[in-house]
Amino acid sequence: MDSCPGEEGMALAIPPLRQSEKFHLFVSYSSMDAAWTHMLISRLEATHAGLRVCLHQRDFTPGRNVLENIADCIHQSQKVLLVLSQDFVQSRWCLLEADLSLFGYCLERKPVIPVLLRPCQVPLHLSHLTYLEATDSRFYNKVVQLLCTPNHRLARSLPGLRPVPSLYSGKTLLTLNCINRDILPSWKVGTFSTLSIPDPLKEVLEDPEVYKHAVGILNGVQSPRSCLRYLGCRIVLGIFLILLAMLSVFLIVVSGLDQENPGGSVFHIATVSVFVCLLFVVLAVNSLCWFRRFSKRKMQELVLRVGEANQLLARHSVLLGCETMNKLYFVFVLLEDCRRAFLQAPDGEALFQEALLRFSSAYACCLVHAHFPLCEDAAGAQGHLELGLCFCQFVSLQLKKTGGSG
Incomplete structure (x- = not known):
């Protein structure tokens, strides 16, 4: 599997382009990863004569809409290569290209080859794909192997791919920074955009109004005026x-x-x-x-507002967490089992809502950092998560710590 058939002693055979194709490969990458990507493409083109690779800076048609250029070039390519990094994930254009490539793959069975250049939080709509690791010593040979393999045989020839973790309870969906975070003073409460629901949340929040309402609650917190x-x-x-x-x-x-x-x-x-x-x-x-x-009192007010937002989001298996006044964490967490545990007590639903209000922000932050300072106190206790503490356990430990009663 180190090379495609015929690599020993002869040039590799790149599959010929069909009548509707102009490129063998469409490459989507962040501008921050341009040097590495161009080095890879230059090596491929120098080694394999006739290989046509589509790069936006040289192959997009001047004067055309960017969306039309992206869609047409993906449609006219045999395969799509995604160079994954945190910069790629944070780039809206790269995510758009990734969405279009997946759309084309669903329609035409067009192969998508994700390359993990640096560890990153892969968006949910890309998490079902498998990827090649750029640090693998055989990485280049594996890329060549995929390029040499006809599309109809590629599904049976993927070399040593490893699946990205699927959606699971406790998974961080998104870290959302406030508007103008880089120039925002530390004393000012951040304002978060409600214009559209971020891509990583679309898989779990089908109604955009739920997201807008939840974030709108947080935007109601006023900054200090003294x-x-x-x-x-x-x-x-x-x-x-x-x-x-x-x-x-x-x-x-x-x-x-x-x-x-x-x-x-x-x-x-x-x-x-x-x-x-x-x-x-x-x-x-x-x-x-x-x-x-x-500021501490203002932060406590913001945490309570996050709890109010979580009372809405918990129905959709999403919790918000905040540790500062200008950053939010969104976590996917299944709470139905914990809710049933609360319902066993009198006024269980009211207790569950009160727990969301008071403790859900801290719990979400613990899930994000995968760190529970009090988890040793819960040793042997049965929970609803395979890793970490479930919400009802976390609430019980917090009440024990503060001397409250559940």
Whole structure:
């Protein structure tokens, strides 16, 4: 399987193009991976005379709509190669090309060859595909093998492909950054786009209005409005209060020395000076720390709003999580078994909704990071997930930690 038939001692036979085909291979990649992709294509074209590879910068028709160029070039190609990386996943054009290639594959049985250049979170609509690893020592030979194999035989000749993990309970679907995250101050609550549902969520959220409603709940959280939200203002106020304390002490000492019997008021001067100094120092420190406490309360408010959104999303096996004010995590998690566990108690549905409100954000973040700080306390307890803690276990541990009751 190292090479296609006839590789030993003779040139490889690239399948001839049919009448409706112009290219042997359409390559979809991120601009960040252009150097690696061009090196691979140059090697293929230099080794195999007559190989026609479609690259957008040289083969797209100038003046035509980009969508028409992509669709036509995929349609006119024998095979499609996807260079997968996190940059590819985050590129809307690359994802569009991937969608069109899969559409063409479904209609014409056009082979799609995913190449994993760097580890990445593969979108759900690509997760059923298998891929070649660019780090494999036999990677180039395997690519050549696929190119040499006619399409009707390719399904029986795929060399050592490994399936991407399928959708499972606890899988991270999407990390969503707020609008203008790179220029957003740390004290400001992010605003998240509701124009359209992101591609990774379309597999599980069929109704876009559910997504828009859930994210709209979070967008209702207002940013702090006090001028103390700025670090510069807090520092200036703190310095002013410290200087005011020093001035007050100085004035007290001077006024004490003006008395006829200064020795008798030394204790009084020292006491007042220490009191005034401590008072202003405490005010200065309070001013510096005020915004941190305010931000913590604002974060608690945002977590509660995430809980409200999760009360809507949980019906669709999706939970939201947030650890900062400008980033959201979407996790696919099956909660029906946990819900039935809650329903065994009186007012079980109300308890389940309260648990979603209070604990679902933290639970989603634990699933994202695959880390449960209290999981050793649940050793031996039966849960509803094969890996990690199920939601009802997590809620039980949180209540135990805070001394609450379920």
